[in-house]
Amino acid sequence: MARWPEMESVILSRATRLMMPVLIVFSVFLLLRGHNAPGGGFVGGLIASTAFALLAISDSVDVARQTLRIEPRRVMGFGLLVALSAGLIGLLSGGSFFEGVWPGIKLPVIGKLGTPMLFDIGVFFVVVGFTLTVVFTLLTEED
Amino acid sequence: MENLLVLPIVIPLVTAGFCLLASRRIRLQRSLSLFGMVALTIATLALFDAVRSEGILVIQAGAWPAPYGITLVADRLSAMMLLLSAIAGLAVTAYAGWSVGERRERFHFYPLLHVLLLGISGSFLTGDLFNLYVCFEVMLMASFVLLCLGGERAQLEGGVKYVILNLISSAIFLTATGLLYGAVGTLNMADLSVRIAQYENREVINSLAMLFLVAFGLKAALFPFAFWLPASYHTPPFAVSAIFAGLLTKVGVYALLRVFTMLFVGDPDFTHTVIGILAAASMVFGALAALSQKDIRRVFAFQIMSTVGFMALGIALGTPLAIAAVVFYLAQDVILKCNLFMLGGVADKLRGSGNLDKLGGFWKTKPFFSILFLISLLTLAGVPPLPGFWPKLALLRSTIETGEGVLVAAVVLAAFLTLFSSIRIWSGGIWRDAPPPDLEPTDLAEREKDARWMMVPAAGLSGLLLAYALAAGPVFDYAEAAADQLLNPQVYVQAVLGEGN
Amino acid sequence: MVTWLAMLIGGLYAAGFYLMLRRSLIKIILGLAIFAHGANLMILAAGNPRRVDVDVKIPIVPEGAEQLLQPYADPLPQALVLTAIVIGFGLQAFTLALAKSVYDRMGVDDVDAMRDPDLTEPPTRRDAQELVSHEELDSVAPAALPGTAVGS
Numbered sequence: 001m002a003r004w005p006e007m008e009s010v011i012l013s014r015a016t017r018l019m020m021p022v023l024i025v026f027s028v029f030l031l032l033r034g035h036n037a038p039g040g041g042f043v044g045g046l047i048a049s050t051a052f053a054l055l056a057i058s059d060s061v062d063v064a065r066q067t068l069r070i071e072p073r074r075v076m077g078f079g080l081l082v083a084l085s086a087g088l089i090g091l092l093s094g095g096s097f098f099e100g101v102w103p104g105i106k107l108p109v110i111g112k113l114g115t116p117m118l119f120d121i122g123v124f125f126v127v128v129g130f131t132l133t134v135v136f137t138l139l140t141e142e143d
Numbered sequence: 144m145e146n147l148l149v150l151p152i153v154i155p156l157v158t159a160g161f162c163l164l165a166s167r168r169i170r171l172q173r174s175l176s177l178f179g180m181v182a183l184t185i186a187t188l189a190l191f192d193a194v195r196s197e198g199i200l201v202i203q204a205g206a207w208p209a210p211y212g213i214t215l216v217a218d219r220l221s222a223m224m225l226l227l228s229a230i231a232g233l234a235v236t237a238y239a240g241w242s243v244g245e246r247r248e249r250f251h252f253y254p255l256l257h258v259l260l261l262g263i264s265g266s267f268l269t270g271d272l273f274n275l276y277v278c279f280e281v282m283l284m285a286s287f288v289l290l291c292l293g294g295e296r297a298q299l300e301g302g303v304k305y306v307i308l309n310l311i312s313s314a315i316f317l318t319a320t321g322l323l324y325g326a327v328g329t330l331n332m333a334d335l336s337v338r339i340a341q342y343e344n345r346e347v348i349n350s351l352a353m354l355f356l357v358a359f360g361l362k363a364a365l366f367p368f369a370f371w372l373p374a375s376y377h378t379p380p381f382a383v384s385a386i387f388a389g390l391l392t393k394v395g396v397y398a399l400l401r402v403f404t405m406l407f408v409g410d411p412d413f414t415h416t417v418i419g420i421l422a423a424a425s426m427v428f429g430a431l432a433a434l435s436q437k438d439i440r441r442v443f444a445f446q447i448m449s450t451v452g453f454m455a456l457g458i459a460l461g462t463p464l465a466i467a468a469v470v471f472y473l474a475q476d477v478i479l480k481c482n483l484f485m486l487g488g489v490a491d492k493l494r495g496s497g498n499l500d501k502l503g504g505f506w507k508t509k510p511f512f513s514i515l516f517l518i519s520l521l522t523l524a525g526v527p528p529l530p531g532f533w534p535k536l537a538l539l540r541s542t543i544e545t546g547e548g549v550l551v552a553a554v555v556l557a558a559f560l561t562l563f564s565s566i567r568i569w570s571g572g573i574w575r576d577a578p579p580p581d582l583e584p585t586d587l588a589e590r591e592k593d594a595r596w597m598m599v600p601a602a603g604l605s606g607l608l609l610a611y612a613l614a615a616g617p618v619f620d621y622a623e624a625a626a627d628q629l630l631n632p633q634v635y636v637q638a639v640l641g642e643g644n
Numbered sequence: 645m646v647t648w649l650a651m652l653i654g655g656l657y658a659a660g661f662y663l664m665l666r667r668s669l670i671k672i673i674l675g676l677a678i679f680a681h682g683a684n685l686m687i688l689a690a691g692n693p694r695r696v697d698v699d700v701k702i703p704i705v706p707e708g709a710e711q712l713l714q715p716y717a718d719p720l721p722q723a724l725v726l727t728a729i730v731i732g733f734g735l736q737a738f739t740l741a742l743a744k745s746v747y748d749r750m751g752v753d754d755v756d757a758m759r760d761p762d763l764t765e766p767p768t769r770r771d772a773q774e775l776v777s778h779e780e781l782d783s784v785a786p787a788a789l790p791g792t793a794v795g796s
Contacts (some may be wrong), residue, residue, distance in 0.1 A: 079163070081157065081161075095203060097146070137741055153708045284734055284735060294745055296750065299758075303755065313680075317684075321686045321721075357682070
């Protein structure tokens with residue numbers, strides 16, 4: 001059920017369903033290439049939240065919430081903790097706060113693993129959580 | 144030891160994260176919050192002690208060397224402000240569980256409170272101007288949401304003014320930061336302190352100083368940039384007003400103090416004179432306007448403006464005694480303003496209104512509460528031996544030493560008006576007989592119980608004010624040492640940039 | 645190039661200021677956004693204005709090389725601008741949400757119409773009774789009710 005019956009569009013709704021996986025895969029791609037090329041957690045997070053925002057517009061906020069399964073604010077909290085852990089790993093492994101730690105593992109698609117990537121992943125979740133909290137609030141009618 | 148510096152940032156962040164994860168469980172959030180604030184207080188106490196015994200502590204985040212990376216620094220002023228903000232945060236958290244109401248607590252009150260403290264701690268710790276901007280914004284974003292929490296009509300109306308004016312201030316701050324980088328090529332405060340002194344074009348530096356003055360003056364609620372404050376501080380829940388009153392304007396004062404003692408000191412005849420004029424206007428205007436108000440929070444809001452004027456005057460004078468007075472003033476005012484708003488909240492809880500017309504009669508029925516209020520009011524008025532007296536005395540003395548008759552008159556006038564305003568609150572709100580009550584009797588028992596718990600943190604802060612009175616000597620010594628560090632930035636520069644500079 | 649950039653920044657500031665002086669809340673928010681973008685662009689320009697004309701290289705060490713290619717662009721302003729954009733995004737999202745809830749609650753988009761001191765607090769029961777007795781309620785109530793557009 002769309003929020004605005006006059007704006008309900010089957011085309012948009014179907015297209016959104018097609019677009020969502022593409023957008024999410026693209027957002028992960030942007031997240032992972034962010035270390036040395038344009039991209040990163042912020043942009044990736046924005047793209048990922050676009051997927052859910054699109055669903056909220058084409059169908060309804062409730063559908064988008066159900067598809068996300070986790071409350072956006074929890075996503076935000078999780079992201080904060082992940083991003084922070086990247087800083088603390090640097091500190092605990094004897095370096096400075098937020099000093100990059102590279103364990104030297106190289107994975108085929110993802111590339112070199114390290115705490116900067118962990119930080120980016122945290123940022124990704126914070127951005128998704130924040131954007132969706134705002135978008136869902138804006139799209140929900142005041143009772 | 145240096146790693147202590149990350150704790151005031153890490154602890155609120157972790158607590159905020161966990162509070163968000165526990166989003167639906169208010170009781171769990173309350174305990175998590177209280178635990179986080181206790182941890183923060185202990186951590187900042189340890190940091191305070193370390194800075195006192197070992198001098199300025201510095202850490203370079205990510206191990207990037209000083210002018211390029213993110214520097215966290217704690218000198219005596221920062222360490223003191225961090226400790227005070229943790230104490231205020233602790234008191235407000237304990238207070239909020241009884242006063243905010245569960246409906247509002249559900250709107251992420253606790254995570255936001257911790258994010259606010261994160262921004263405040265960050266502002267006190269950061270060693271460069273851009274990160275100061277970032278921390279200001281973190282703080283502002285949390286404060287925007289806290290101010291509008293619950294979405295009452297009056298709150299939204301106050302919120303609009305608060306948000307717009309603070310965003311303008313941020314935009315000006317950002318512009319000034321960008322221009323400063325363009326002019327001298329660095330934003331690290333230690334590096335800036337060296338390079339601004341060498342920069343030849345005085346006009347450029349003076350214009351930038353004025354941009355920073357407007358940006359920080361807006362945050363600090365300095366006349367004539369202060370009108371968002373009385374328009375908004377009386378609208379949110381009392382717990383929110385208390386933390387705002389205690390800390391937000393002080394962050395602005397801290398920024399002014401930092402910038403106008405370390406960076407823009409090349410042409411004090413111009414810059415510091417402007418600050419002096421604004422400060423005098425702020426003192427007198429705030430104290431006068433406070434007299435015209437009936438809502439207890441609006442009275443205190445204008446008092447904040449007047450107090451900020453006193454502190455800005457100390458910055459304008461710039462002598463070691465005046466700066467020490469400002470540091471002392473900050474030390475007691477964070478606790479005092481927070482406590483005044485919390486006590487106002489207790490009165491509001493008991494009577495259902497913060498209007499002076501509806502208060503009164505507390506002296507006979509609630510003597511303990513009245514004494515708590517009396518301690519804070521006397522501190523506000525600056526009656527010896529309470530801590531409000533010493534910084535005012537020191538300021539008056541340094542003003543007399545400059546020989547500026549107008550400023551002396553402004554200080555004396557503002558002090559008397561503040562005294563008058565305190566007497567007015569005392570006689571109207573506490574002493575005189577109670578007006579006929581407004582509330583249902585069944586409701587009242589519940590309110591009495593909440594109010595008793597709300598008085599616990601207020602009693603703690605009042606005890607702290609009395610402790611200041613007893614330990615005025617050591618506190619003043621500390622303030623003088625802090626002023627010495629501010630006025631001789633070489634030590635700070637060396638600690639941040641290393642021995643070579 | 646620098647001249648064009650300066651003119652563009654000036655234009656953005658002017659547009660931002662103009663919009664901020666309007667009475668509509670949405671226009672003020674748009675003005676703030678434009679103002680902030682002007683500031684971002686200015687930081688970028690302030691980073692190294694003289695080199696904008698020269699063919700600057702990206703400040704990343706190329707594969708196989710040991711040093712940056714000269715002359716390279718100053719990377720710091722770019723990092724600053726990136727941060728400022730992210731912060732601006734958050735603030736604008738919040739202010740828009742605020743504007744929406746203001747409109748939902750008051751039915752007003754005009755900052756002046758929100759300001760009437762009589763409307764600051766909805767009349768309490770006691771006040772309302774007093775007002776009824778003075779037969780003044782009619783003059784206050786319609787404006788105090790949420791949803792009745794005052795500035796329309």
